[in-house]
Structure formats: structure tokens, C-alpha cells
Amino acid sequence: MDDGLDLARQVTRAAASSGSPAARRRRRRPTPTGTPLPDDVRSAHPDRRRGAISGAHPDERDPQLLESEVARLVGRGGWDLPLRMRGVFARWPELVGDDVAGHCTPESFVDGVLVVRTDSTAWATQLTLLTPTILGRLNADLGSGTVRVLEVRGPHLPTWKKGRRSTRDGRGPRDTYG
Incomplete structure (x- = not known):
């Protein structure tokens, strides 16, 4: 039975013996059990499907500063x-x-x-x-x-329109406020 070290040596020898670098990239990688992964499982990772792999340089997927995100949200909302x-x-x-x-x-x-x-x-x-x-x-x-x-x-003044029998143009108690 092969252990992990023997499996790694086999993969290294197979990679070295294949002709071109493009052929090496296209090879299926064996799983620890020795069976290669199907293509649809290998390409299921979102970065591999888009062709973008995270690197050392900042991009739009990195965490953003709160100030810039709030400013973007306020601008988009019209607030x-x-x-x-x-x-x-x-x-x-x-x-x-x-x-x-x-x-x-x-x-x-x-x-x-x-x-x-x-x-x-x-x-x-x-x-x-x-x-x-x-x-x-x-x-x-x-x-x-x-x-x-x-x-x-001016200030809020009290209303003198109270009850059912109030007059329409009444002047209240004839007092000035303020």
C-alpha cells in the first residue's frame, strides 16, 4: 500500500516526464486515494471560474474602509x-x-x-x-x-376653539402673547 510520500513522488515523476508546461497544467491532480477529481469539481471554486486569484495587491474583494462604504451608500441612496x-x-x-x-x-x-x-x-x-x-x-x-x-x-399659542359652541372668528380672551 502506498503512503502519502510515495504518492507525492509518483506525481512529481509524472509531472517531470510530461512534455510541455501547458500539458502539466491540464493534468488532473490525484486525490489522496489516488483517483483524479473530475473537471467540474476542480473548476467549482469561484476564483478559478472567473480566472481571478487573490494576490498581494488590493482589489474590490478586499475589506473596505467604513467611511468610503458609508459615503457610497449615502450617494447611492440620495441622502x-x-x-x-x-x-x-x-x-x-x-x-x-x-x-x-x-x-x-x-x-x-x-x-x-x-x-x-x-x-x-x-x-x-x-x-x-x-x-x-x-x-x-x-x-x-x-x-x-x-x-x-x-x-x-412665532410661538405655539393655545387654541380657543373648544367645544361644540365656539364662534368662528372669535378673538379668544383678548390677550396678547409674547
Whole structure:
């Protein structure tokens, strides 16, 4: 009975005795039991079917950096502008200043319109006066023309429309807020 060393010697002698290098590559390799593998099993490995064998140089099959993969995913999904706007919401005090940010917060951004809610009507008026400056800062950070309109809204006020018998154009308790 042949052991593994004798089998290796037989394979080496057979390879050395075959004529061309192409013929040596085409030879079937024997299994440890001595029977050669069929061609369809040998070519079942995906790298052999494609003709690509992994090497020392980087290629697309290597692990990629997380930053580049996330950037590719964001670009393919079309999420670039919404993510940048969420960054503006997070950095609002840095962009408009601590004093202004203490009295107003951004609520939404849709189709170039940024809605900002203030905590009083006086700050709503002040923010309306500061609109060109704020738009300039936002567009410098996000890209020209990203934010076209800054819609300033006053504080949330209570509604006086309660019950079945409310009047349509009623003025409430005639008090001013803010």
C-alpha cells in the first residue's frame, strides 16, 4: 500500500516526464486515494471560474474602509442633502450664535424652505430681520442655493376653539402673547 510520500513522488515523476508546461497544467491532480477529481469539481471554486486569484495587491474583494462604504451608500441612496440638513439642526447654536439659538429652533426643511420656531413674537421679528445673514451662513455651509427661504414662525399659542359652541372668528380672551 502506498503512503502519502510515495504518492507525492509518483506525481512529481509524472509531472517531470510530461512534455510541455501547458500539458502539466491540464493534468488532473490525484486525490489522496489516488483517483483524479473530475473537471467540474476542480473548476467549482469561484476564483478559478472567473480566472481571478487573490494576490498581494488590493482589489474590490478586499475589506473596505467604513467611511468610503458609508459615503457610497449615502450617494447611492440620495441622502446627502437630508444628512447635511440634520447636521445643521445639530449645529444650530454654532451657526446662528448662542443668543439667537437660545430663542429659536429649526423645525423642518422641505424643498429649500427652512422653518424656524421662536419662543416669542419679539424674537420672531428679530429673526425676520436677521434672515439675510442666517441664509448667507447656511448657504456658505451647505452650498449656494440650498436654503432659499427662511420661514420664521412665532410661538405655539393655545387654541380657543373648544367645544361644540365656539364662534368662528372669535378673538379668544383678548390677550396678547409674547
